[in-house]
Amino acid sequence: MEAFFYAVPALMIAVAVAALIAVLRRARHISGAWNSGLTAEARCLNTYTTTSGGGGDSSVSTTLHHVYEFTTREGRAVRFEERNGPRTIVTGDIVTVRYTAEHPERATAKPPRPGRLLAEQGCVLAFFGVFIAFCLFFMLAVHVGFSAANEVMP
Numbered sequence: 001m002e003a004f005f006y007a008v009p010a011l012m013i014a015v016a017v018a019a020l021i022a023v024l025r026r027a028r029h030i031s032g033a034w035n036s037g038l039t040a041e042a043r044c045l046n047t048y049t050t051t052s053g054g055g056g057d058s059s060v061s062t063t064l065h066h067v068y069e070f071t072t073r074e075g076r077a078v079r080f081e082e083r084n085g086p087r088t089i090v091t092g093d094i095v096t097v098r099y100t101a102e103h104p105e106r107a108t109a110k111p112p113r114p115g116r117l118l119a120e121q122g123c124v125l126a127f128f129g130v131f132i133a134f135c136l137f138f139m140l141a142v143h144v145g146f147s148a149a150n151e152v153m154p
Contacts, residue, residue, distance in 0.1 A: 002142075002146050005138075005139070005142040005146075006139055006142070006143075009135040009136075009138050009139045010135075010139070012131075012135050013132050013135045013136070016128050016131050016132055016135075017128075017132070019128070020124065020125070020128045023121070023124050024121065024124075024125075027117055027120070027121050029103070029106045029108075030108050030110065030117060031114065031117060032100050032106075033097075033098040033099050033100055033106060033107055033108045034098055034108070034112040034114065036098065036099065036100045036101065038072075038073065038098065038099050038100065038101060038104075039096050039097065039098050039099075040070040040071060040072065040073075040096070040097055040099065040107075041070065041094055041095075041096060041097075042068040042069060042070035042094070042095055042096070042097040042107070042109065043068065043069055043070070043092070043093070043094055044066055044067070044068055044089050044090065044091055044092060044093045044094075044095060045067045045068065045069050045079070045091065046066070046067040046091055047064065047065065047066050047067070047089070047090060047091055048064075048065050049062050049063060049064050049065065050062070050063050050065065051063075063083055063084060064083070064084060064085065064087060065081055065082070065083055065085075066081065066082050066085045066089055066109065067079065067080075067081050068080055068081075068082065068095070068097060068107070068109055070097055070099075070104075070107065072099070072101075072104050076104065078099070078104045078105055078107065079105075080105050080106070080107050082107075082108060082109055082110070085109055085110065086109075086110075089109070095109045096109070097109045098112070
């Protein structure tokens with residue numbers, strides 16, 4: 001039974017670390033695309049939304065997706081999808097995308113806002129840091145509690 005109180009927080013920490021790595025990796029890709037200096041005109045091929053939640057008392061979350069296609073300077077056609085882009089872009093619109101020569105499929109149509117990206121990453125890092133610290137504190141409290149209970153009982 002005691003292992004349950006260690007396993008669940010450890011699993012929660014593992015999921016939080018994986019999510020944190022994914023968010024930071026995406027931010028690095030966006031920042032790299034902004035800093036590369038390579039741009040192209042892309043056409044929005046499709047827009048669609050996905051929803052999650054809504055079960056019971058939970059709220060519904062809607063995510064807007066855009067599918068873009070552009071041609072690199074080398075003549076390679078690239079198609080990519082981006083989440084949470086501007087709602088004003090609709091199918092058929094032409095937008096400027098930024099990309100890196102090594103990974104053009106990691107392009108972004110989001111305009112450069114390094115300050116905002118840094119602030120978002122700081123908030124995400126703080127949230128996950130507090131979450132992981134709480135899980136560690138919980139595990140420590142459980143350990144101390146079970147150790148004290150085992151000392152009292154012969």
